[in-house]
Structures are given as structure tokens and as C-alpha cells.
Amino acid sequence: MNPRIGFTTGSLHRLKVSISQKLRMISDLGCDTVELGFVKSKDFSRSYIDEIKSEDLEDFNYVSLHAPVIYYGHNTGTRYVFDLIKRLDGVRPLDLVIFHPNTVLDFEVFSRVGFSVAFENMDARNSSFKMPQEFEPILARDEKFKLVLDVNHIFSNDASMALAKEFYDRFRGKIVQIHLSGYQGFHDPLFKTKQSEIIRAIEDLSVPIIIESILDPKELSAEIEYAKQKIKELSK
Numbered sequence: 463m464n465p466r467i468g469f470t471t472g473s474l475h476r477l478k479v480s481i482s483q484k485l486r487m488i489s490d491l492g493c494d495t496v497e498l499g500f501v502k503s504k505d506f507s508r509s510y511i512d513e514i515k516s517e518d519l520e521d522f523n524y525v526s527l528h529a530p531v532i533y534y535g536h537n538t539g540t541r542y543v544f545d546l547i548k549r550l551d552g553v554r555p556l557d558l559v560i561f562h563p564n565t566v567l568d569f570e571v572f573s574r575v576g577f578s579v580a581f582e583n584m585d586a587r588n589s590s591f592k593m594p595q596e597f598e599p600i601l602a603r604d605e606k607f608k609l610v611l612d613v614n615h616i617f618s619n620d621a622s623m624a625l626a627k628e629f630y631d632r633f634r635g636k637i638v639q640i641h642l643s644g645y646q647g648f649h650d651p652l653f654k655t656k657q658s659e660i661i662r663a664i665e666d667l668s669v670p671i672i673i674e675s676i677l678d679p680k681e682l683s684a685e686i687e688y689a690k691q692k693i694k695e696l697s698k
Contacts, residue, residue: 465693466524466670467686470641472499473649473677481510482518487679489521491686496522497560497672498550503530503539511546519554524670526558526639535567544575551577557670558639560610563591563600573604580608580638583629585615592619594632601636609633612641613663614649614674626663640664642689643675651675653688661692 471484481498488496498514500506506529519525527547534540547559556577563581566572572579581600584591591597592615601607609629616626630637642664644655652660652675664671671693675685 465667465697466495467673467689467693468493468495468497468522468524468670469673469682469686470497470499470528472497472501472528473673473675473682474679475499476676477679481513482515485514485518485522487682491682493686494521494523495670495672496524497526497528499528499674500530501528503532503543506530506543506546508546508549511550514550514553516553524557525554526560526670526672527556528560531562531565533565533567534561534571536571537567540571544571547575547577558608558610560639563597564588569600569603569607572607578608579606580610582610582612582641583615585612586618593625594628597633601633607636608638609636610639610641611637612674613660614641614643614645616663617645617657617660623659623663627665630665634666637666638669640669640671641674642671643673649674649676651677651681651685652692653681653684658692661689662696664693664696667693667697 469488474484532539558578558580560580560582564584611629644650644652644657646655677685
């Protein structure tokens with residue numbers, strides 16, 4: 463098995479270049495898997511979305527989007543974000559759109575959207591949606607709702623990584639993407655932290671793996687090579 467592994471454009475958020483250039487840097491590594499990272503709402507504007515052209519995404523077989531963190535419900539902000547997602551989905555159909563569940567006021571607003579929806583488990587800084595049982599009612603309300611398992615967030619809550627197994631035991635068929643990075647307080651480079659235990663917590667290598675480590679461009683290659691080597695050891 464050759465796992466699908468790539469980066470979020472958010473890994474390069476310190477680099478002040480266009481998103482097209484960030485996508486090119488990622489594709490130049492041979493990655494055919496990418497996440498468009500728009501966690502900060504100020505970055506998710508029509509002018510920024512309109513910078514993304516179909517040719518920027520043509521080298522990728524899998525493209526997900528991390529939607530901005532806002533309060534989702536029956537409000538103007540939600541309609542604005544959904545309209546931009548649909549606009550981007552018209553440029554290239556998105557394989558998945560990821561949301562933080564702790565800022566959702568009404569999950570009903572996701573039931574009628576025309577794109578694939580997933581919710582992400584949260585880290586230790588948050589007061590909710592860190593444990594599997596908190597996702598039971600959300601994922602049960604609509605069979606289209608999926609889960610993105612962030613193993614960095616798992617580690618922040620439970621350094622033994624036993625919590626990852628609990629998520630897999632409950633939601634194995636619902637976990638459709640992995641977020642991966644080291645953890646020494648934030649999204650740290652794995653090739654520096656050497657926290658292979660975070661990678662070993664990934665039980666299903668058939669789903670796309672998105673590296674979220676915050677990196678300089680010269681570190682991209684070292685990070686993906688470290689991750690690939692450890693993932694290869696898992697598949698033996």
C-alpha cells in the first residue's frame with residue numbers, strides 16, 4: 463500500500479507568497495494530496511479564493527479544505543463561507559471540507575450543503591469535542607457526516623495515544639482523513655520532535671494523511687520523508 467500523504471497549505475502560513483506558489487511547492491515534492499488551509503476567517507475571502515485556478519490543483523488527486531473557524535448556524539457568516547466553498551468547489555470538486563465542531567451553533571446547517579462534511583477532534587486547549595462520545599450524536603444525526611482524526615490533538619489530550627484507539631474503535635468507518643504533526647505545544651515538525659508514537663497511532667493507512675506541521679519551505683522535504691519512513695514501518 464502507498465498511503466496518500468501531503469500537506470496543508472497552512473503549513474506554510476509564515477511564508478508570504480500566493481497560495482498558487484504554496485501549492486506548487488507541495489506538488490513539486492511529488493505530493494498528489496493537499497489540504498487548502500483556511501482556519502483563520504480573515505484569509506477566507508472572495509479575492510483570496512479567486513486566486514485559486516483549476517491549473518493550481520490539476521496535479522492533485524485529493525483536495526480537501528479546512529474551513530475557517532467561525533460560529534456556524536443560521537447567520538450571515540455561515541452563508542458567506544458556504545458560498546465561497548461552493549465557488550471553490552466549482553473550480554475543482556472538493557473531496558472533503560473540515561469544520562471545528564466546537565464553534566457550531568446548529569449542526570442542521572450542514573445537512574443540506576452540496577459538499578462532503580467532516581468534523582475534527584479538538585486539542586487540549588478546548589473544553590469540548592476532545593472525546594469520542596462527544597461525536598456520537600453528531601455523526602449519528604446524518605450519515606453523510608464524517609470525522610477527521612487529528613493525532614496531534616490526540617497527543618495533546620493523551621500522550622499514551624490510547625485515545626486514538628478509542629476513536630478508531632467507535633468510528634473506524636467514519637474516519638476519512640488524518641491530520642498529522644508533532645506536538646511540543648502546537649503543530650511542530652515531526653522530523654525535529656521525533657515523536658514516532660504519534661504516527662504509530664494511525665491504524666488505517668487507506669485514508670489521506672495531511673501533515674499540518676508549521677514549516678519553512680526548506681523543511682518540507684525532511685518532514686515528508688520522516689513521515690513516509692515511519693508510515694512505511696507501520697505497513698510492514
